[in-house]
Amino acid sequence: MKFVSWNVNGLRAVLKKDFEGIFSTFDADVFALQETKLQEGQVQLDLPGYYDYWSYAEKKGYSGTAVFSKREPLQVLHGLGDEYLDNEGRICALEFPELWFVDVYTPNAQDGLARIDHRMQWDDAFRDFCKGLEEGTLPDGSAAAPKPVVMCGDFNVAHQEIDLKNPKNNRGNAGFSDEERGKFSELLDAGFTDTWRAMHPDTTGVYSWWSYRFNARKNNAGWRIDYFLVSDGIYDKVEAAEIHGEVFGSDHCPVALDLAI
Secondary structure: OEEEEEEOOOHHHHHOOOHHHHHHHHOOOEEEEEOOOOOOOOOOOOOOOOEEEEEOOOOOOOOOEEEEEOOOOOEEEOOOOOOOOOOOOOEEEEEOOOOEEEEEEOOOOOHHHOOHHHHHHHHHHHHHHHHHHHHOEOOOOOEOOOOOEEEEEEOOOOOOHHHEOOHHHHOOOOOOOHHHHHHHHHHHHOOEEEHHHHHOOOOOOOOOEEOOOOOOOOOOOEEOOEEEEEEHHHHHHEEEEEEOOOOOOOOEOOEEEEEOO
8 A cells, every 4th residue: 555645734725736736646545634724615626536534623724634545444533532632633544444544733832842731742642542543442442453553644743863954953942852752752662663764764864844944945954754653563564665855835745655555
């Protein structure tokens, strides 16, 4: 199966930049979006052959996730099961016979780490959510078949110094605070693999997000904050993990995963 994930930073804007052509070129089995920034009925998409599933934020023009799949899933979840955390449309999870697919747009800790407490609560709840799916427990506590998890999206954290251009200058800032990096480590330690880094352990200078300021993308002053993680038990089925920096249209680029499953 081929999976693609892209933070489009406003789908309506990216639709004017050949989104449908880019989407078609990837020919993914499952294509996930983050930061769609829209409400139901605000876009018209022509994506033949795909089922589409959307999670919307209560706040208009904010956050939001969507997943397009060639196969109809067994069920779809639109939140973590926590009313406080589930009003920003940050989760769209699809169950397939072989696995759970989780699309996430992790909250930004914001300047000065103003939202760090919310972020820490989110990270803990998200980790528990993914482990629950893997072990066979749905957010409402009901039982399900244990299945491996493929998760993707904008996790809003560069995990290690190798994952951003200027680690020393950004130490302690949102996206590279000790707290956020520690929670990402906890997620990996819970039994998940960062597929791109596992396949490219020493590669530098490959990023998925660049600020719109200071010619950051032209100078490749970026951050790797968009990921595909898989349950450790299926990492041996990963055939390719890619970051498509050649694709423009957003301040993020798409990331992709090929899985022999």
